[in-house]
Amino acid sequence: MSEHQHIGIPGYLGVFAFLFIATVITYVVALQDLDGMFFPGANTLVALAIAFTKMTFVVLFFMHVRWQSRLIWLAVVSGFFWLAIMFAYTLQDYLTRSVIGY
Amino acid sequence: MENVDSINTGEDKGEEQVNYLTNGFSIKSWLLTKDHKRIAIMYLISVSVFFVLGGIYAGLIRLELLTPASDLLESGSYNKVFTQHGVIMVFFYLIPAIPAVLGNFLLPIMIGAKDLAFPRINLLSLYIYWVGGGLTLFALMQGGVDTGWTFYTPYSTTFSNSFVMLVGLGVFINGFSSILTGLNFIVTTHTMRAPGMTWFRLPLFVWAHYATSLVMILGTPVVAITILLLAVERLTQTGIFDPALGGDPILFQHLFWFYSHPAVYIMILPSMGVISELISNFSRKKIFGYEFIAFSSIAIAVFGFLVWGHHMFVSGQSIYAGLVFSFLTMVVAVPSAIKVFNWTATMYKGSISYDTPMLYAIGFLGLFLIGGLTGLFLGSVGLTVHVTDTYFVVAHFHYVMVGGTVLGYLGGIHYWWPKMTGKMYSEFWGRISAMLVFIGFNLTFFPQFILGYQGMPRRYAAYPEEFQVLNIFSTAGASVLGIGMILPVIYLVGSLINGKSAGPNPWLLPGLEWRTASPPPTFNFEKTPVVTWEAYSFGEDSGLDIDEARRESRVSPTA
Amino acid sequence: MQDTSWVPLFPEGASSFAWEVDALYFYLIAVSAFFAIIVVAAVFYFFIKYREREKFATPPEIHGSIPLELFWSFVPFVISMTIFLGGAIVYYNQYTIPEDTMEIFVVGKQWMWKVQHGTGQREINELHVPVGRKVKLTMTTEDVLHDFYIPAFRTKADVVPGRYTSLWFEATKPGKYRLFCAEYCGLNHAGMGGWVYVMEQRDFDNWLSGNLSNQTPVQQGQDLFTNKLGCASCHAGGQNQRGAILEGIFGKEVKLVGGQTVIADEEYIRNSILNPAGQVVEGYQPIMPTFKGQVTEEQLVALVAYIKSLSGQSGTTAAPMTPAADGTTAAPANAAGAGK
Amino acid sequence: MTHDDKHDDHYHPPGLQHQFDDMKQQMDSVTIGMWTFLAQEIMFFGGLFTAYLVFRSRFPMAFAAGSNHLDAFWGWLNTLVLIVSSLTMALAVFYAQKGNRNLQVVMIILTMIFGSVFLGVKAIEYTDKYNHGLVPVDGWNKVVPEGEHGAKEGESASLALPFETRVNAAESADGGEKLHPNPRGEFQITDDDIALVTMAQKEGYLTESEKIGYFSNGEIDPEKVKGKVQIFFWIYFVMTGLHALHMVIGLGIMLWLLVMAWRNTFSADYYSPVEISGLYWHFVDIVWIFLFPLLYLLGRHFLAGGH
Numbered sequence A: 001m002s003e004h005q006h007i008g009i010p011g012y013l014g015v016f017a018f019l020f021i022a023t024v025i026t027y028v029v030a031l032q033d034l035d036g037m038f039f040p041g042a043n044t045l046v047a048l049a050i051a052f053t054k055m056t057f058v059v060l061f062f063m064h065v066r067w068q069s070r071l072i073w074l075a076v077v078s079g080f081f082w083l084a085i086m087f088a089y090t091l092q093d094y095l096t097r098s099v100i101g102y
Numbered sequence B: 001m002e003n004v005d006s007i008n009t010g011e012d013k014g015e016e017q018v019n020y021l022t023n024g025f026s027i028k029s030w031l032l033t034k035d036h037k038r039i040a041i042m043y044l045i046s047v048s049v050f051f052v053l054g055g056i057y058a059g060l061i062r063l064e065l066l067t068p069a070s071d072l073l074e075s076g077s078y079n080k081v082f083t084q085h086g087v088i089m090v091f092f093y094l095i096p097a098i099p100a101v102l103g104n105f106l107l108p109i110m111i112g113a114k115d116l117a118f119p120r121i122n123l124l125s126l127y128i129y130w131v132g133g134g135l136t137l138f139a140l141m142q143g144g145v146d147t148g149w150t151f152y153t154p155y156s157t158t159f160s161n162s163f164v165m166l167v168g169l170g171v172f173i174n175g176f177s178s179i180l181t182g183l184n185f186i187v188t189t190h191t192m193r194a195p196g197m198t199w200f201r202l203p204l205f206v207w208a209h210y211a212t213s214l215v216m217i218l219g220t221p222v223v224a225i226t227i228l229l230l231a232v233e234r235l236t237q238t239g240i241f242d243p244a245l246g247g248d249p250i251l252f253q254h255l256f257w258f259y260s261h262p263a264v265y266i267m268i269l270p271s272m273g274v275i276s277e278l279i280s281n282f283s284r285k286k287i288f289g290y291e292f293i294a295f296s297s298i299a300i301a302v303f304g305f306l307v308w309g310h311h312m313f314v315s316g317q318s319i320y321a322g323l324v325f326s327f328l329t330m331v332v333a334v335p336s337a338i339k340v341f342n343w344t345a346t347m348y349k350g351s352i353s354y355d356t357p358m359l360y361a362i363g364f365l366g367l368f369l370i371g372g373l374t375g376l377f378l379g380s381v382g383l384t385v386h387v388t389d390t391y392f393v394v395a396h397f398h399y400v401m402v403g404g405t406v407l408g409y410l411g412g413i414h415y416w417w418p419k420m421t422g423k424m425y426s427e428f429w430g431r432i433s434a435m436l437v438f439i440g441f442n443l444t445f446f447p448q449f450i451l452g453y454q455g456m457p458r459r460y461a462a463y464p465e466e467f468q469v470l471n472i473f474s475t476a477g478a479s480v481l482g483i484g485m486i487l488p489v490i491y492l493v494g495s496l497i498n499g500k501s502a503g504p505n506p507w508l509l510p511g512l513e514w515r516t517a518s519p520p521p522t523f524n525f526e527k528t529p530v531v532t533w534e535a536y537s538f539g540e541d542s543g544l545d546i547d548e549a550r551r552e553s554r555v556s557p558t559a
Numbered sequence C: 001m002q003d004t005s006w007v008p009l010f011p012e013g014a015s016s017f018a019w020e021v022d023a024l025y026f027y028l029i030a031v032s033a034f035f036a037i038i039v040v041a042a043v044f045y046f047f048i049k050y051r052e053r054e055k056f057a058t059p060p061e062i063h064g065s066i067p068l069e070l071f072w073s074f075v076p077f078v079i080s081m082t083i084f085l086g087g088a089i090v091y092y093n094q095y096t097i098p099e100d101t102m103e104i105f106v107v108g109k110q111w112m113w114k115v116q117h118g119t120g121q122r123e124i125n126e127l128h129v130p131v132g133r134k135v136k137l138t139m140t141t142e143d144v145l146h147d148f149y150i151p152a153f154r155t156k157a158d159v160v161p162g163r164y165t166s167l168w169f170e171a172t173k174p175g176k177y178r179l180f181c182a183e184y185c186g187l188n189h190a191g192m193g194g195w196v197y198v199m200e201q202r203d204f205d206n207w208l209s210g211n212l213s214n215q216t217p218v219q220q221g222q223d224l225f226t227n228k229l230g231c232a233s234c235h236a237g238g239q240n241q242r243g244a245i246l247e248g249i250f251g252k253e254v255k256l257v258g259g260q261t262v263i264a265d266e267e268y269i270r271n272s273i274l275n276p277a278g279q280v281v282e283g284y285q286p287i288m289p290t291f292k293g294q295v296t297e298e299q300l301v302a303l304v305a306y307i308k309s310l311s312g313q314s315g316t317t318a319a320p321m322t323p324a325a326d327g328t329t330a331a332p333a334n335a336a337g338a339g340k
Numbered sequence D: 001m002t003h004d005d006k007h008d009d010h011y012h013p014p015g016l017q018h019q020f021d022d023m024k025q026q027m028d029s030v031t032i033g034m035w036t037f038l039a040q041e042i043m044f045f046g047g048l049f050t051a052y053l054v055f056r057s058r059f060p061m062a063f064a065a066g067s068n069h070l071d072a073f074w075g076w077l078n079t080l081v082l083i084v085s086s087l088t089m090a091l092a093v094f095y096a097q098k099g100n101r102n103l104q105v106v107m108i109i110l111t112m113i114f115g116s117v118f119l120g121v122k123a124i125e126y127t128d129k130y131n132h133g134l135v136p137v138d139g140w141n142k143v144v145p146e147g148e149h150g151a152k153e154g155e156s157a158s159l160a161l162p163f164e165t166r167v168n169a170a171e172s173a174d175g176g177e178k179l180h181p182n183p184r185g186e187f188q189i190t191d192d193d194i195a196l197v198t199m200a201q202k203e204g205y206l207t208e209s210e211k212i213g214y215f216s217n218g219e220i221d222p223e224k225v226k227g228k229v230q231i232f233f234w235i236y237f238v239m240t241g242l243h244a245l246h247m248v249i250g251l252g253i254m255l256w257l258l259v260m261a262w263r264n265t266f267s268a269d270y271y272s273p274v275e276i277s278g279l280y281w282h283f284v285d286i287v288w289i290f291l292f293p294l295l296y297l298l299g300r301h302f303l304a305g306g307h
């Protein structure tokens, strides 16, 4: 398995630089009215997309998943998959309610 | 097969071997042990205490329901009694029962490991269980809870005057015990298998525990956080579940059932694992459709997460959601069906013994069948609208939980008793009590189906008179059931004193656990076994010396 | 529609979709019986036929069979889909509310049901509906979850605080049916029930236009107290009662929160019913709801008469209070024709 | 405990526990174990995220209003702090693998420092919420007697500059700490929040459930809006509180690592404790990566964009 695989110091710094820039972008973008410019929810979408990308980088490089066995990949993916199940099936109720009450 | 033989002779009748029980007698050697077998024994004792307590509550419930009026217990106490019965039975008995006792004891042995991957975490999980259980018992002594085991809001957050926080805390803490057990099992199954023990040579018991562990890992944290939110809301009197504060009680139900439906599979899957072992071994035949049983466990674990909304059909969730959850509920029933059919097919052309564990297994088949099929009634959304929150549900879940899991647990305890203690129990009393449990059980809970369809709501301290006759049957059955459950306690404990010595392999079975001494030594095997045979193979390749055993069987304890 | 009255231990069905639920139920019983008989018969047959004949035998190995597996996965799947479809159809009928309904409002409260008709008529723990009319209940609750359940109509729905849920039915047979609270709601959950009266339209109109009665005021008051208004759910006696003790108070001094005392005369009792928060008895929470607008003047008179009788006043023999759970005498006179 | 020793008759590399056969098995077990644990953690926080999701989808404006009371600058700073700590953590693992004790120790200490800075900033933020009556529990806020205040009412809603929350804006306008009167330490919102909702109503942004959620008799009801903002803060405190708890636990683990690293325990052959503690640390970082936009940023554009 992981015979000390990693991206070395430059690699780590590179990932860090990416995370840094992404954080700045998140912040700046949050102050723009993307909802008005594009479509409602655009702000949310962008913010979450950036967060997701950041997470992916941390998981792959800082947490070395990039070099791990399929099993570890499976563990990572299933964690998020289950989370998605919880979101999807809960919302499936809320979003299909009639508006009586709330 | 030399390695097999060398394993098989755990009983080189020479010096009394040191086994895990005789390896240190001080209290400290128990409390600080890292041996999974000792931890399992401590779990066995603790779980039994909770079972007896839960059983006493059950007795009180049944006594109160003998008459329509609420006379033995006034409604406040009755509410506490059934709540505590549910909480104790579910969280402190049924969920830990098979995994933490039988799984803990046997899983490492069955895969040929020295111990679980993380023995200290295993011990920690026991301590967490004790702390959680202790807190709950403390809360009960302070006055108990009356919210129902489901803790529905806003009653639990705002209206109940009972010890919701304390019990919630107990359940919350206990959850981590279950998470850690699951974690240990997953890792152990992945990394600790003996040479030659491939995935498809694993006993189905191990597969079942693997599937269970998945549910424990992915489900339990959700109920933990939910109960935490509930406690914080109760503490601060603001929050997200009480509509008076702008919250939403249905969100609580979603979060609660996201765990608690999969939790029913935490309860049943290990028992199904036990049944696979029992049916195959006591028919002395390879299990029919090994892969299908193995994968159906995983399928149940995964799809079990998609159906929680079937507990909320009338809760006010959207009609659309109700339909989707109903559909998925039907889909999860299929893997269970596959298992039932495979078990039945396994008996075909077997050589079936009538020993106690097998009686329990047959009992399981019948009762789980009824419990599962009535689950379909409940999953069929149009029908549930009528029967939900009635005794139909009560009957359903006792059929699966008692008829399924408890019977599987008892069968397993009998089956592995010689391994765990080195002593044979009394076969005569074993059979008697198995029959009593079966009869008493049906008498108790079958009438409740009828009551339920007639419309008797659950959690009622007093009920209209027209329901009394069936309730009398139910209470009578519970008495028989109670006797059936007490008996094993007596004769099993008795066997420790005067039971016959069991020998490493009293039934001459191929599983790895039967290839080491009874009770096993601390590190399970004298030498790491090398597995060269398929699971449940009784033929040539299993290396069992049948002729020798036959010759000996004239003096064998099972004769 | 089928007639189920011959089935032993079977509940009466009295709504337009009750028969659908029953049909689904019988279908499921048939499916269950089918599988149960197959499996149990096979198990028993094998159990006996292949019992152990010699110790430690090694019967032939059978690994399994893919076609068989597929067969017994596919068949249950198909059958379970029919169950789902059946359930879905019935559910759809139960929960999609038709047009042209008669709307009635229901408010749940620990531990009583308050019902208000479109015409303003109010009742407690009772529901009067005409036969053959589609009725829609719009429901909510003041405190915790409850569940409005009428077994004979084969329908129920949770009542959720902070929002409305609804339920509809069309009663098909005049009669008197049980009403339960089916969602656990605390102390007196088991007592939170009553009756549904299904009446011919003419009787129903009569009922709506007034509550004639030939009971004495004390009897009428007792009836109101224990059944109709649900006073007994708080004042029924026992240790857990949340309301003030009413036996023997009449004419005595009552200590109020804030230290005042008042004499419990007619006026005081009347005020206590209409404006309970105004004079709160010491040692109690001000939880008694106001009954203003729910009790007519006649009823007030009757209530006062009854409470007086609890203190042995005005020549009437003091009637011991009966528990709230027993609601069997509740039928008003003009609804009697509706019962069978 | 005694039986361990009896068993130890063959060679054990340092750090190998009795139940394992070799280091690889141990390393695999520990890694799988940690990832399984993290999957568990995902679901643990997942329950909270679900709650957030449900309420935000229902009351976006109240959440925007709540979000605007948070100081996005602090949140942003903390994100950076955590990212840096993640970097140092990754480097700690790197040096552990290299067997470089000194740099390893340095990196662990740096990680701990950044972790503490994060907690410090959190403490500042919490205090700020306490002072401004934003703790969602009545009576748990700073008591500001009537008369001692001087807060400005009716700030324009579009005043917030980058790096400034509206609370700051309102205060800096007067130059100095001015608080609303809060004699009973209740949860409070400002007129700006109501203004935001009113604005959204005018522009037709309110969803159906919001109309039910904020209105009484056809009018915006400040009490009801307040209730919804309160839910936001309740979720905010629970989420960040649990996250902070994880940070504290993480610091504890770091301390333990520091001791071990100091004693030069780790080498190219045995570094799994650093590696798996790193996994935990990064995970906690990831949670924050999501908390930051969800709690601090979403809805901010309603103000900045100047609707």
Ligand code: HEA
Binding pocket: B150, B264, B265, B267, B268, B310, B311, B313, B329, B330, B332, B333, B334, B336, B337, B338, B340, B368, B369, B371, B372, B373, B374, B375, B376, B378, B379, B380, B384, B387, B388, B389, B393, B396, B397, B400, B401, B404, B405, C031, C035, C036, C039, C075, C076, C077, C079, C080
């Ligand atoms: C061990 C625990 C356990 C198990 C295994 C199950 C298994 C199932 N349960 Fe049960 N259930 C509970 C414990 C359990 N349940 C509890 C505790 C509650 C109540 C909680 C509370 O409210 O307090 C409950 C409540 C409950 C409800 C909600 C009732 C209500 O409150 O309204 C529903 C609804 O769908 C349901 C359905 C099912 C189904 C479809 C299965 C299926 O998995 C069953 C599958 C098995 C079979 C189907 C039998 C074998 C199959 C065949 C022989 C072939 C024929 C099959 C077909 C034609 C498909 N259960």
Ligand code: HEA
Binding pocket: B051, B052, B053, B054, B055, B056, B058, B059, B060, B061, B062, B082, B083, B085, B086, B087, B089, B090, B093, B094, B147, B148, B149, B150, B394, B398, B401, B402, B406, B444, B458, B459, B460, B461, B474, B478, B479, B481, B482, B483, B485, B486
């Ligand atoms: C593992 C789970 C489990 C188990 C094993 C049992 C076992 C039993 N249960 Fe329970 N039950 C639940 C889980 C379980 N139950 C749950 C979750 C609820 C719902 C709670 C809620 O609504 O919140 C419930 C509710 C419930 C009710 C409905 C209460 C109501 O809604 O008002 C009833 C009523 O009959 C009942 C009865 C029984 C009986 C007779 C047994 C018997 O099988 C018990 C037999 C065992 C013993 C009797 C113990 C051994 C014997 C002794 C220790 C000797 C001393 C005792 C006597 C002599 C009586 N249970």
Ligand code: CUA
Binding pocket: C108, C110, C111, C145, C146, C147, C181, C182, C183, C184, C185, C186, C188, C189, C190, C192
């Ligand atoms: Cu109301 Cu139960």
Ligand SMILES: [Cu+2]
Binding pocket: B260, B261, B264, B308, B310, B311
């Ligand atoms: Cu379920």
